[in-house]
Amino acid sequence: MDTELKGKIKHQFLQIHERDNVLVALQDLSQGTNIAFRGESFYLVTPVASKHKFAVQSLERDDKVFMYGVLVGKASTKIERGEALTVNNVYHASDDFVLGDRKLDWNQPDTSKFIQRTFQGYHRTDGSVGTSNYWLVIPLVFCENRNINVLKEALDEKLGYKRTKSYENEVEGLISLYKTGKSTEQILNADMQSTPTGDRKTRLFPNVDGIKFLTHDMGCGGTRTDSDALCGLIAGYITHPNVAGATVLSLGCQHSQISILQDEIKKRDPEFAKPLAILEQQNLGTETRLLQEALKQTFAGLIEANKVTRQPAPLAKLCIGLECGGSDGFSGISANPALGYLSDILVSLGGSVILSEFPELCGVEQELSDRCVDEITANKFMHLMRTYNARAEADGSGFYANPSPGNIRDGLITDAIKSAGAAKKGGTSPITAVLDYPEKVSKPGLNLLCTPGSDVESTTAEVASGANIVLFTTGLGTPTGNPIAPVIKLSTNTRTFLKMPDIIDIDCGPIIDGLETIEESGIRILDYVISVASGDVQPKAVQLGQDDFIPWKRGVSL
Structure with missing residues (x-):
């Protein structure tokens, strides 16, 4: 962390790193504002909006602009001291990079407040811990998107997972206004209030946080690299600690083959043991048979997923995406x-x-x-x-x-x-x-x-x-x-x-x-x-x- 960012900010502007030749406005600054910086003072020659930067020294064309201690651009024209930086006077530039020496010293923080803390998570057989417990329904190819949506329509509300907030009441209100002869302008100016509908029903499987029905536009017709990567991505979701099991729909003839998905799952979890239903439409035949089999296997998987409960886990089991x-x-x-x-x-x-x-x-x-x-x-x-x-x-x-x-x-x-x-x-x-x-x-x-x-x-x-x-x-x-x-x-x-x-x-x-x-x-x-x-x-x-x-x-x- 830059030393300039330590402590509490109490100024109109901020220099992030001592090497920087620009300052960040922390509030809107008008033209003529006096800037006292490093024992000197100067006036802003242009207004500077909050979040924007201004030069602390005059810059000639192609002079370097530094921020966070690194090169972030160059002047495309002369920039006066106290002038705001814009796309009209600065263009992108960055330093090249090479293999250098290892710099592994770091500012290790005090962890005493968290060393004994735990969270309540879902423990999986591979040693990972989930922060949620979902069932996944996903296609290997976009051709199955429609069937994914049919499964969603059949399962979501019946099992208690339909969203608890809708705008149906608002639509009914608009219909009523229209039927009573209100003008377009009156309808546009009508007072609309979002109305929570509350829980529709208790979940049948209380330990399962939801069924997630995912669709995408890939799996065939693109490059083999993309279809292979898609299989890896889906495998990452199936083996994810937040997922209890999955239902996968395949057409059969697409690039993203079931065998590729299975290899990717094994690569991520060699002892994979979650409930997993993989159904291929061209093998099963009719849509009815495909969907009925998907419903049965999904329901059976949910019964197993519901047996898992939250248990204490160390914070080391967290994996945070930034x-x-x-x-x-x-x-x-x-x-x-x-x-x-x-x-x-x-x-x-x-x-x-x-x-x-x-x-x-x-x-x-x-x-x-x-x-x-x-x-x-x-x-x-x-x-x-x-x-x-x-x-x-x-x-x-x-x-x-x-x-x-x-x-x-x-x-x-x-x-x-x-x-x-x-x-x-x-x-x-x-x-x-x-x-x-x-x-x-x-x-x-x-x-x-x-x-x-x-x-x-x-x-x-x-x-x-x-x-x-x-x-x-x-x-x-x-x-x-x-x-x-x-x-x-x-x-x-x-x-x-x-x-x-x-x-x-x-x-x-x-x-x-x-x-x-x-x-x-x-x-x-x-x-x-x-x-x-x-x-x-x-x-x-x-x-x-x-x-x-x-x-x-x-x-x-x-």
């Missing part, structure tokens, strides 16, 4: 470093964390490769980064194109700025393993997983690799979730937290407001994680049934 989406200029100085501190605590306790989104590690490759435990691991990371970026550039879109319009609007004007802040989620511990999609985590400690920066694709991949909880930071507000792993949403600023309380669980804005340190925030978040892992608290994404699942097509996706 994710960000809808990032803003505060992400790298509030929520992300708070997760970094949490990550260091969990690693110290023997747990696992996953840092992914490789396009958002651009510019910090040297630091991360130096933190790899050995040269083989470092070389694997550098190879994956170079190969991925080269493939993207060959298709006309390198890592430089990663920031979204929302990122740019809220202060992340280059990919390197975004990346340097995103990497803070990984804390300071050594990197024990580098995984290529969709490999499984097999070592405790900090793992780097090659995924795109796309939120849902990356979250989907982290869970397949073993994350039994995902921590997701957002500055702008992102409603994503995952079917089988609780996704805890953390806002980088209080304004977003208050504006979107239905999708965000934790506010890291007190760090920006000087009310809380990064360390205090990290401890508060870990306390919440333990409650979620034990089933005592449901994150907002779980409450909303936000079951996002998108496999990564290995073609370019940033």
Whole structure:
């Protein structure tokens, strides 16, 4: 953690690292604002919006811009001292990286508060522990999506798993307004109130948290590499500690064959013993026979899944996925470093964390490769980064194109700025393993997983690799979730937290407001994680049934 981020922030602006030649505005600053910095003072020559940056010295064209202590861009035109940085005067740039010396010293935190803590989880025969207990229903190929939806319609409500909130009452109200002759304008201005419907019925299987019916658009028609990776991804979900068993539907003639899936399952769990029903439509014949057999085998599996109950487990059995989406200029100085501190605590306790989104590690490759435990691991990371970026550039879109319009609007004007802040989620511990999609985590400690920066694709991949909880930071507000792993949403600023309380669980804005340190925030978040892992608290994404699942097509996706 940068020394400049320790303690409580109490200023209008912040220098993140002593090497930086830009400052971050912590609130809207008007043109002419006097800036007192390092014994000198100067005036802002332009307004600077909160979360954005301004130069502390005059920069000529192609002069380097440093933030977080690393190169994050270059001036595309002359920038005056006190002038805001924008996409019009700065372009993406980052330093090259090479195999360097190992730098494995790290800021190991005090873990005394958590050393004896446990969570209530579902123990599996392979030694892993789940934070939830789901049954999975998934197709090997998109041709079976319709049958997956038929099974959902047949099972969900009858077994007590239909969502407990709908908008049917609102639709009935609109129908009533229409039938009474109200105008379009009157209907648009009508007062609509969301009405919770309450529990529809008690679950038949109280120890099963739900049946998750997943669909996708892959399995055939694409490359064999993608269909093989899909089998690995599905195997990761089937063998996941949060899954008690699964029903898999196959057509029969597709690229993603049952035999490939079985090999991928064995690779991840050689002694696999969960209930698993794999049904092939072209073998069984009629749709009726396929679905009736799927219903019987799923029901039988649920009976077995219901026999598992929560039991105490050490925090070392947690595997946390670290994710960000809808990032803003505060992400790298509030929520992300708070997760970094949490990550260091969990690693110290023997747990696992996953840092992914490789396009958002651009510019910090040297630091991360130096933190790899050995040269083989470092070389694997550098190879994956170079190969991925080269493939993207060959298709006309390198890592430089990663920031979204929302990122740019809220202060992340280059990919390197975004990346340097995103990497803070990984804390300071050594990197024990580098995984290529969709490999499984097999070592405790900090793992780097090659995924795109796309939120849902990356979250989907982290869970397949073993994350039994995902921590997701957002500055702008992102409603994503995952079917089988609780996704805890953390806002980088209080304004977003208050504006979107239905999708965000934790506010890291007190760090920006000087009310809380990064360390205090990290401890508060870990306390919440333990409650979620034990089933005592449901994150907002779980409450909303936000079951996002998108496999990564290995073609370019940033």
